[in-house]
Amino acid sequence: REGRRPPDQDCHRRRGGGWSRYGRVGIPKGGRVASARQSARNFLFFDAPVGLFVTVDSYLGRGNWADAGMYLQTIMLAAREFGLDTCPQAAWIPYQKPVFRHLGIPGDQALVSGMALGFADHSKIENTLVSDREALANVAHFHGFD
Secondary structure (H helix, E strand, O other): OOOOOOOOHHHHHHHHHHHHHHHHOOOOOOOHHHHHHHHHHHHHHHHOOEEEEEEEEOOOOHHHHHHHHHHHHHHHHHHHHOOOEEEEEHHHHHHHHHHHHHHOOOOOEEEEEEEEEEOOOOOOHHHHOOOOOOOHHHHOOOOOOO
């Protein structure tokens, strides 16, 4: 598609995490029907009792999107303090219009993320995955701190 960036290392990491997660639940790489079925669980908030949507005014710039990301992280940290679990869900973003229509969210907003909130079922194999982490040197560069 026009305007899309070529796959980069971050994209490969995300895909690898997805393949690892799907592999845990028995979905082989390339298993499109089973992958779609598993992906659809996003839209049930993975059975969590609460689903959140975070929006920003659509005219706001990148810095405000960073603020929204920090807000999401604050919700996630506060949830953990109360023994709750969360799952941020970018899967909702392509479906902004029906979400807004259903919830009465004004069209001058932009959907940042959905989020499941509840108690993780630690007996489910997909909740046991600990994804690989990229080395700090590959994602952060510090200049002038010798």
